[in-house]
Amino acid sequence: MKTLYLVRHAKSSWDNPLLDDFFRPLNERGKRDAPNMGKRLKEKRVVLDLLLTSTAVRAISTAKEIAKVLNCDDHKIKTLPELYHASPEKILDVLKQVNDKVNVVMLVGHNPGLTELIDALTELAIDNVPTCGIAAFKLNIKSWRELEMKKETLLFYDYPKKS
Known part of the structure; x- marks a missing residue:
């Protein structure tokens, strides 16, 4: 058995319209939501073996904020440029x-690919995974190579504004 956490990056800033999308930082809400979602994961006793993240500034910031709350060491965080706006197939x-010795993975990425992959893995019809x-x-599965776009067991679906 493997456990997978798919996370959309936290809310990013649009304050500088000239800034390239890749370099957009988290806005104030994003800076608040990422550690808060990390706290919700900590309450569920989540312990990560590996954290994969897009190299976009907002994704790395989200990953690091969640990792900090979960006491996830930096050496477990791997940045991957191919996750920037990746399709569900690429994700x-x-x-x-992923090495099969790794059992618990978190992946921080972007829409629309992330929502499309989550929709493929669950019975939920999610229009749009909210930020964070x-x-x-x-x-x-016993090996990550066995992972397919088919219905899997959803442990939970959570987002900052969910009560």
């Missing part, structure tokens, strides 16, 4: 390359 390809939204799955 799946990245996950299939998290979908957690229990995967009935």
Whole structure:
């Protein structure tokens, strides 16, 4: 069994319209939401073996804020440029390359690919995963190479404004 946490980056700033999308930082809400979602994960006793993140500034910032709350060491965080606006197929390809000794993975990425992958893995019809939204799955696989876009066991789906 493997466990997968798919996380959309926290809310980013649009204050500088000339700033390239890749370099947009978190806004104040994003800076608040990321550690708060980390606290919700900590309450669920989440312990990560590996944290994969897009190299976009807002994704790395989200990953680091959540990792800090979960006491996840920096050496467990891996930045991957191919996750920047990745398709669901690309995200799946990245996950299939994870070492099988790793059992619990968090991946921080972007829409629309992230929402599309979550929709493929669950019965929920999610129109749009909100910023800093998290979908957690229990995967009935022994090897990450077995991961497919099919319905999996959803452990929970949470986001900052969910009561």
